[in-house]
Amino acid sequence: MAGSNPNAKPMNLTLNVWRQPNRQAQGKIVEYHVKDISPDMSFLEMLDVLNEDLLHAGQDPVAFDHDCREGICGSCDLFINGRSHGPEKGTTTCQLHMRKFSDGDTITIEPWRANAFPVNKDLSVDRSAFDRIIQAGGYVSVNTGGAPDGNEIPIPKEISDRAFEAATCIGCGACVAACKNASAMLFVSAKVSQLALLPQGNVERKTRVENMVAQMDKEGFGACTNIGSCAAECPVGISLENIAILNREFLAAKATSNNLA
Amino acid sequence: MLLDSKIPEGPLAEKWEKHKFNVKLVNPANKRKYDVIVVGTGLAGGAAAASLAELGYNVKAFTYHDSPRRAHSIAAQGGINAAKNYQNDGDSVFRLFYDTIKGGDYRAREANVYRLAQVSVNIIDQCVAQGVPFAREYGGLLANRSFGGAQVSRTFYARGQTGQQLLLGAYSALSRQIAYGKVKMYTRSEMLDVVIVDGQARGIVTRNLITGEIETHAAHAVVLATGGYGNVFYLSTNAKYCNVTAAWRAHKKGAFFANPCFTQIHPTCIPVSGDYQSKLTLMSESLRNDGRVWVPKTVEMAERVRKGQIKPQDIAEDDRDYFLERKYPAFGNLVPRDVASRNAKMMCDEGRGVGSTGLAVYLDFSEIIKRTGADAVSQKYGNLFAMYEKITDEDPYQMPMRIYPAVHYTMGGLWVDYNLQTSVPGLYATGECNFSDHGANRLGASALMQGLADGYFVIPYTIGDYLAQTPPKPVDTNHPAFAESKAYVQARTEQLLSIKGTRTPTQFHKALGHIMWEYCGMARTAEGLKHAKGEIQKLRKEFWQDLKITGTGEELNQALENAGRVADFLELGELMVDDALNRNESCGGHFREEYQTPEGEALRDDENYAYVAAWEYQGDNQPEKLNKEELTFENVKLTQRSYK
Numbered sequence: 065m066a067g068s069n070p071n072a073k074p075m076n077l078t079l080n081v082w083r084q085p086n087r088q089a090q091g092k093i094v095e096y097h098v099k100d101i102s103p104d105m106s107f108l109e110m111l112d113v114l115n116e117d118l119l120h121a122g123q124d125p126v127a128f129d130h131d132c133r134e135g136i137c138g139s140c141d142l143f144i145n146g147r148s149h150g151p152e153k154g155t156t157t158c159q160l161h162m163r164k165f166s167d168g169d170t171i172t173i174e175p176w177r178a179n180a181f182p183v184n185k186d187l188s189v190d191r192s193a194f195d196r197i198i199q200a201g202g203y204v205s206v207n208t209g210g211a212p213d214g215n216e217i218p219i220p221k222e223i224s225d226r227a228f229e230a231a232t233c234i235g236c237g238a239c240v241a242a243c244k245n246a247s248a249m250l251f252v253s254a255k256v257s258q259l260a261l262l263p264q265g266n267v268e269r270k271t272r273v274e275n276m277v278a279q280m281d282k283e284g285f286g287a288c289t290n291i292g293s294c295a296a297e298c299p300v301g302i303s304l305e306n307i308a309i310l311n312r313e314f315l316a317a318k319a320t321s322n323n324l325a
Numbered sequence: 326m327l328l329d330s331k332i333p334e335g336p337l338a339e340k341w342e343k344h345k346f347n348v349k350l351v352n353p354a355n356k357r358k359y360d361v362i363v364v365g366t367g368l369a370g371g372a373a374a375a376s377l378a379e380l381g382y383n384v385k386a387f388t389y390h391d392s393p394r395r396a397h398s399i400a401a402q403g404g405i406n407a408a409k410n411y412q413n414d415g416d417s418v419f420r421l422f423y424d425t426i427k428g429g430d431y432r433a434r435e436a437n438v439y440r441l442a443q444v445s446v447n448i449i450d451q452c453v454a455q456g457v458p459f460a461r462e463y464g465g466l467l468a469n470r471s472f473g474g475a476q477v478s479r480t481f482y483a484r485g486q487t488g489q490q491l492l493l494g495a496y497s498a499l500s501r502q503i504a505y506g507k508v509k510m511y512t513r514s515e516m517l518d519v520v521i522v523d524g525q526a527r528g529i530v531t532r533n534l535i536t537g538e539i540e541t542h543a544a545h546a547v548v549l550a551t552g553g554y555g556n557v558f559y560l561s562t563n564a565k566y567c568n569v570t571a572a573w574r575a576h577k578k579g580a581f582f583a584n585p586c587f588t589q590i591h592p593t594c595i596p597v598s599g600d601y602q603s604k605l606t607l608m609s610e611s612l613r614n615d616g617r618v619w620v621p622k623t624v625e626m627a628e629r630v631r632k633g634q635i636k637p638q639d640i641a642e643d644d645r646d647y648f649l650e651r652k653y654p655a656f657g658n659l660v661p662r663d664v665a666s667r668n669a670k671m672m673c674d675e676g677r678g679v680g681s682t683g684l685a686v687y688l689d690f691s692e693i694i695k696r697t698g699a700d701a702v703s704q705k706y707g708n709l710f711a712m713y714e715k716i717t718d719e720d721p722y723q724m725p726m727r728i729y730p731a732v733h734y735t736m737g738g739l740w741v742d743y744n745l746q747t748s749v750p751g752l753y754a755t756g757e758c759n760f761s762d763h764g765a766n767r768l769g770a771s772a773l774m775q776g777l778a779d780g781y782f783v784i785p786y787t788i789g790d791y792l793a794q795t796p797p798k799p800v801d802t803n804h805p806a807f808a809e810s811k812a813y814v815q816a817r818t819e820q821l822l823s824i825k826g827t828r829t830p831t832q833f834h835k836a837l838g839h840i841m842w843e844y845c846g847m848a849r850t851a852e853g854l855k856h857a858k859g860e861i862q863k864l865r866k867e868f869w870q871d872l873k874i875t876g877t878g879e880e881l882n883q884a885l886e887n888a889g890r891v892a893d894f895l896e897l898g899e900l901m902v903d904d905a906l907n908r909n910e911s912c913g914g915h916f917r918e919e920y921q922t923p924e925g926e927a928l929r930d931d932e933n934y935a936y937v938a939a940w941e942y943q944g945d946n947q948p949e950k951l952n953k954e955e956l957t958f959e960n961v962k963l964t965q966r967s968y969k
Contacts, residue, residue: 119829195512199503206451225461
């Protein structure tokens with residue numbers, strides 16, 4: 065095979081996988097064994113192998129969310145050996161490769177654990193709470209058409225770059241899963257920062273942060289206690305600085321609120 | 326059947342303006358009496374749903390994802406074209422139009438492409454206003470780069486994540502309308518049929534992927550924005566869920582399928598590493614701006630590389646063949662995708678491929694790293710280099726990347742007229758799922774442009790014309806056509822579950838992908854295509870006798886979802902082969918070995934094949950009927966594409 069590591073030996077692994085038939089049912093860890101796993105496989109390709117084995121054996125395959133398999137869509141969301149997206153820093157589950165594991169390893173695979181992310185089935189969770197937070201204000205209110213020329217709003221490169229860094233959040237929920245409080249502050253702060261930094265977001269700056277934080281609380285996410293595991297486990301490196309920006313924006317908005325509601 | 330493309334009269338540059346004036350308008354107070362269904366929430370669907378809701382229509386939007394932010398538009402790396410001419414380098418609407426028509430090897434409609442170039446400038450303005458953080462210069466103005474076969478810098482980008490930023494922009498606009506209650510969003514809902522009432526599209530049937538419930542939804546018009554069908558090849562750069570099912574079910578309900586054989590093979594993808602491979606990963610075309618493509622000059626040297634006896638960085642300059650620079654001195658490494666892909670294949674066919682399978686060529690950054698330093702290169706391509714290293718465990722700062730072509734985009738799709746309406750009244754197709762703007766080959770940074778053009782700036786006008794002529798009476802799902810569609814979907818689900826054979830959906834999918842790649846991939850022959858047709862028919866028969874899936878239809882059942890999609894791919898595959906066999910010429914991504922110039926370039930036959938092949942479904946296992954839309958070119962001269 066054209067893999068980069070022709071000498072790497074296939075591995076045999078033990079998997080402890082969370083199985084839960086549906087949202088209401090009680091779940092449990094079930095042990096499986098997979099054989100001849102290539103170190104060049106992605107973690108999800110390893111799960112594909114397990115699921116093909118299960119199907120052939122007439123058993124229900126393990127449900128998990130995934131799609132692009134190149135680290136950008138934010139669908140995949142596995143809690144691997146107690147860590148969001150597994151052991152490799154700055155990596156989504158789909159980009160985690162089996163060369164990070166060794167022959168004979170036991171790997172525990174769970175869904176995100178948070179009250180605001182109920183389990184759909186097995187490893188698939190419902191993250192629609194994130195969508196509702198964005199719906200509460202994570203946008204600039206401009207209709208299609210009538211926008212001024214793109215170059216009419218010059219934006220300093222460093223500001224634009226910082227906004228971009230915040231905007232790269234993929235909405236996977238790893239921050240929530242990593243946080244002992246199941247707080248969504250990093251997710252919320254990324255969008256608030258992006259739009260607070262840019263002139264386009266200025267008009268709705270106060271109402272945006274107030275409404276998004278209110279929705280975050282309503283969804284049942286926990287409070288932030290500045291531990292920082294969210295940023296440490298974020299696959300795309302969203303910085304903790306964004307939470308500082310969020311706190312400042314929130315306080316400033318509350319102090320000078322023109323939110324009449 | 327005569328296909329009326331409804332291209333407006335008048336000079337090219339005035340068609341769209343005139344058409345916008347001539348279309349009928351829906352009274353603002355009446356807009357809320359109309360319901361529109363939008364299927365798919367990528368760039369085209371998200372933009373359409375948001376824009377239609379802003380106008381006042383009631384929109385129901387559907388996606389099989391858990392959120393409207395996940396569609397595969399998000400993975401587009403390189404950028405989005407617009408004829409802004411901010412760089413003062415000679416760009417114009419006409420030049421973007423010309424490049425796109427030529428790049429598509431003269432198999433696209435002039436009027437559509439010109440409109441695309443016209444609205445391209447509005448897209449950038451719209452996205453900036455939404456807060457999309459495009460790359461900027463130190464003076465604060467928007468930055469551009471040249472990209473994929475263009476000789477001007479007209480590509481706007483957000484590092485290597487342009488698709489993500491544009492999709493999140495559309496998602497934010499959509500989210501705002503969901504909050505206002507103007508869009509009702511249905512996530513984890515897969516469309517499995519279109520409902521036709523009295524010849525008009527009046528709704529859809531979906532399966533709730535969590536509960537398995539089969540649901541019916543009614544509306545005055547249906548917009549499909551369901552993406553491309555590249556996964557018919559099993560391995561492609563598409564996301565795993567990308568499929569043809571929505572478009573195919575529409576096809577079976579009367580929407581013609583146009584130019585299905587026009588598929589794009591992207592030259593710069595990470596090569597296959599094993600049988601377990603589930604997808605292929607693209608390395609952005611922007612890398613060809615600075616990376617140089619080469620293979621060893623001799624077969625002997627290539628063999629030593631393949632055996633690991635010599636490292637690429639130790640091969641002397643004189644022993645390297647920078648084949649694109651050698652063969653195409655004017656465009657060099659920036660030749661269009663089809664040309665670059667075909668040449669990589671030729672090198673590997675000659676035995677000069679690298680990597681242990683010999684199915685790869687090098688993309689080398691050593692020169693630019695030497696010239697500008699690793700930091701500068703990292704600024705530009707850092708995330709791509711990191712992704713490459715993650716997948717291959719090789720450091721592209723130290724040794725050249727290995728790349729190979731892979732299926733990336735499908736230019737073919739549902740036939741639409743100038744209004745983006747399919748051959749079924751009230752049924753529209755936007756973005757990659759239609760066939761309209763890219764001819765036989767799409768240029769880089771044009772997919773994002775088309776998706777957003779269709780969604781933000783075309784469909785809001787053209788659908789109004791249709792709705793204005795449709796009485797605003799409520800439509801409901803009690804019409805027998807809904808029950809009929811629902812019964813069809815339920816029966817098909819039951820059938821898939823009842824086979825209880827021995828082979829999984831993935832096994833069938835891989836087998837189909839193998840046939841398609843071998844015989845209907847980068848190079849095609851009449852003989853190979855005929856063989857493929859028989860193989861696909863055989864495989865399809867086996868599928869319905871030997872499929873194995875577990876579980877029930879009343880739960881989250883990913884194997885069942887997959888089986889339904891593979892079943893549709895097994896039908897589409899045959900149509901692609903028929904289309905490739907019918908088109909006795911080479912053009913763009915469609916390369917028939919029998920039709921090439923002495924230099925091995927695609928040889929078109931404008932006399933006989935300057936038409937859109939629009940296929941009409943005739944029933945299960947029946948040959949489809951070919952309808953032709955003749956393409957007329959009044960503003961460009963058809964020439965042999967040359968990038969020398």
